[in-house]
Amino acid sequence: MSNAARLILVVEDNTAMGLVLRLNLERAGYEVAVAGSAEEAWQLLETQNFHLAVIDHYLPGMHGSELCAKIRQHDGLHGMPLMMLTAKKLELKVDQLLNDLRVWKVIPKPFSPSALMRWIHECLCEHELAVAKESELATTSLPR
Amino acid sequence: MPGRSLVPFCACIAAAFAALAGGMLWAAGPQHSSAILAHWPWYVPLPLALWSVAIACWWWCGRADRELRQQLRGVVLASRRNELTLAPVASNAVEFRGWNRLVDALSATQLQEGLQQRLAAALEGFRQRKGEQILNSLADGLAVTDEAGRVTFANETMRALLEGRNENEGDLCTLLGVDADEAQASKLLDRQALSRQVMVDVPRHSAAGENVLRIARQPLRSQQGEGTSSHVWLVRDVTQHVLAERMRNEFVNSATHELRTPMANIQAFAETMADALLEDDDLDVERQKEFCNIINSEVSRLSRLIDDMLNIESMAVGSLSLDVQETNFERLLLDTMAKVKPLMDQKDQVFEAKLPPKLPSLQVDKDKIALTLVNLLGNASKYTPQGGRVALRIELRTSDVLIHIADSGIGIGKDELPHVFERFYRSRDPRVRSQTGTGLGLALAYEIVRLHGGRLTAESELDKGSTFTVALPLPQATH
Numbered sequence: 001m002s003n004a005a006r007l008i009l010v011v012e013d014n015t016a017m018g019l020v021l022r023l024n025l026e027r028a029g030y031e032v033a034v035a036g037s038a039e040e041a042w043q044l045l046e047t048q049n050f051h052l053a054v055i056d057h058y059l060p061g062m063h064g065s066e067l068c069a070k071i072r073q074h075d076g077l078h079g080m081p082l083m084m085l086t087a088k089k090l091e092l093k094v095d096q097l098l099n100d101l102r103v104w105k106v107i108p109k110p111f112s113p114s115a116l117m118r119w120i121h122e123c124l125c126e127h128e129l130a131v132a133k134e135s136e137l138a139t140t141s142l143p144r
Numbered sequence: 145m146p147g148r149s150l151v152p153f154c155a156c157i158a159a160a161f162a163a164l165a166g167g168m169l170w171a172a173g174p175q176h177s178s179a180i181l182a183h184w185p186w187y188v189p190l191p192l193a194l195w196s197v198a199i200a201c202w203w204w205c206g207r208a209d210r211e212l213r214q215q216l217r218g219v220v221l222a223s224r225r226n227e228l229t230l231a232p233v234a235s236n237a238v239e240f241r242g243w244n245r246l247v248d249a250l251s252a253t254q255l256q257e258g259l260q261q262r263l264a265a266a267l268e269g270f271r272q273r274k275g276e277q278i279l280n281s282l283a284d285g286l287a288v289t290d291e292a293g294r295v296t297f298a299n300e301t302m303r304a305l306l307e308g309r310n311e312n313e314g315d316l317c318t319l320l321g322v323d324a325d326e327a328q329a330s331k332l333l334d335r336q337a338l339s340r341q342v343m344v345d346v347p348r349h350s351a352a353g354e355n356v357l358r359i360a361r362q363p364l365r366s367q368q369g370e371g372t373s374s375h376v377w378l379v380r381d382v383t384q385h386v387l388a389e390r391m392r393n394e395f396v397n398s399a400t401h402e403l404r405t406p407m408a409n410i411q412a413f414a415e416t417m418a419d420a421l422l423e424d425d426d427l428d429v430e431r432q433k434e435f436c437n438i439i440n441s442e443v444s445r446l447s448r449l450i451d452d453m454l455n456i457e458s459m460a461v462g463s464l465s466l467d468v469q470e471t472n473f474e475r476l477l478l479d480t481m482a483k484v485k486p487l488m489d490q491k492d493q494v495f496e497a498k499l500p501p502k503l504p505s506l507q508v509d510k511d512k513i514a515l516t517l518v519n520l521l522g523n524a525s526k527y528t529p530q531g532g533r534v535a536l537r538i539e540l541r542t543s544d545v546l547i548h549i550a551d552s553g554i555g556i557g558k559d560e561l562p563h564v565f566e567r568f569y570r571s572r573d574p575r576v577r578s579q580t581g582t583g584l585g586l587a588l589a590y591e592i593v594r595l596h597g598g599r600l601t602a603e604s605e606l607d608k609g610s611t612f613t614v615a616l617p618l619p620q621a622t623h
Binding site: 014016017019020021023024027058060061085087088108109110111112113114 | 412
């Protein structure tokens with residue numbers, strides 16, 4: 001699958017950061033939607049199928065970790081790969097995010113956009129491999 | 145010696161003559177005797193008188209001896225009872241003078257010893273009272289409990305902490321109102337910990353509200369080093385310390401966020417632009433300009449934050465200084481409004497500015513007053529919902545100028561209003577917590593206005609809005 005077919009959701013209240021992430025993702029060939037709050041992101045998630053979400057932790061209203069929990073509880077979205085950006089790494093319960101909410105990576109700000117693109121690529125590859133393995137297992141276990 | 149030997153000798157001679165006269169009268173026979181008596185009637189009482197005088201002299205001369213003997217007998221008896229009291233003898237004889245000196249010397253020694261004893265007792269009492277005074281003047285509550293956990297001593301601070309509860313009723317933890325289910329408090333109740341020192345910070349609910357007590361309990365050991373079940377308790381109210389620590393931690397957390405966010409933007413835009421140029425990507429000039437502007441604005445944001453932090457630090461050590469100069473007030477207000485207008489536009493807020501037709505010039509530190517007004521107007525916009533109202537009104541009075549900054553925002557609770565100008569203070573309201581901030585802005589604004597000889601005040605009603613008023617003295621009023 002080419003990057004063009006992959007839709008990435010960026011949830012970031014800082015307009016400048018949203019802009020630079022959109023620009024980098026588009027240059028990498030992804031399709032991008034940017035939401036300024038968790039509520040706005042949830043509306044997009046209900047209407048479109050995203051391959052991955054990059055969520056800022058500190059959002060007005062519902063926080064990024066709450067949005068992750070909501071995604072994990074949703075039947076149609078619970079398997080979606082998630083990445084989290086944060087400027088407050090000290091305050092975060094990173095273990096809980098990684099283990100309980102299955103966030104693929106917690107990225108502290110400031111970060112390198114090219115490194116983020118690399119991680120997004122790795123994450124999508126890993127996820128697609130896991131999905132393929134799962135469907136292969138499901139096929140082989142089908143009764144003949 | 146003469147006082148003692150001559151008088152009884154004379155008395156004896158007198159007595160002998162008296163006896164001789166009596167004998168002669170008796171030997172002369174009744175006839176001669178009556179003739180003698182008839183002729184010399186004064187011979188009859190003479191021997192008796194002389195005899196009386198002799199006895200009196202004997203008694204007078206022997207009284208010092210008798211007294212001395214009596215006292216010496218008393219010495220034996222008194223020394224058995226350990227109650228030796230001696231008195232001087234009224235005689236001028238050498239041996240009595242010696243005795244009197246001995247008595248004087250002994251009395252002086254006794255007096256000295258008595259004085260020393262009384263002095264020692266007084267000192268002991270003084271030490272005890274002084275010790276009690278020292279314990280009572282301690283800022284920490286101090287108590288001693290016995291084996292059963294009953295309070296055997298409590299100083300005044302401890303009694304104040306007990307808030308009128310009778311110290312003889314129940315154990316100290318219960319009396320202090322410490323929640324036994326609290327994790328830290330359970331360390332005090334652990335029987336295994338009775339033999340070692342325990343120090344815990346525990347919350348408690350008291351009549352004055354919620355506070356935190358630091359309780360240190362130490363087993364009381366006797367001088368022989370034997371452990372006992374008695375304990376010394378030191379209790380200190382550390383509520384303010386804990387709050388200050390919590391505020392400082394929150395500040396570090398907020399400041400980290402405030403520093404990392406612009407840094408992240410700077411790195412992201414700079415790297416994106418560099419990558420695009422390196423890869424010969426089609427990043428047009430307009431976009432490059434936009435990126436540079438964003439980088440510039442984020443650098444300014446970082447710089448402002450660092451200035452705020454440095455100013456607040458200068459404020460803490462009392463070295464925040466002003467560069468006062470004649471300032472065009474109207475220009476200052478227009479520049480300030482231009483800085484905050486984009487924030488209000490982003491949230492579709494209505495901004496009303498009511499300025500008098502002519503504004504005087506001010507003697508102020510232009511940059512610091514601009515920083516104050518940007519802080520106040522920025523806060524007004526930040527804590528006012530989308531579509532709300534922010535107003536700036538200038539009121540000119542004879543001695544000062546009032547700058548009112550009002551908003552229709554979330555407001556501040558009555559309990560929090562007195563604290564808003566404290567360093568690092570941030571409201572507990574979740575609507576405030578959801579916004580970024582360091583808790584420095586208002587503290588700094590307050591100090592800057594104060595240094596100008598003015599006053600910053602706040603009025604607020606929860607869910608209705610707040611009004612902050614800056615009062616700055618006019619030039620003629622300052623002199």
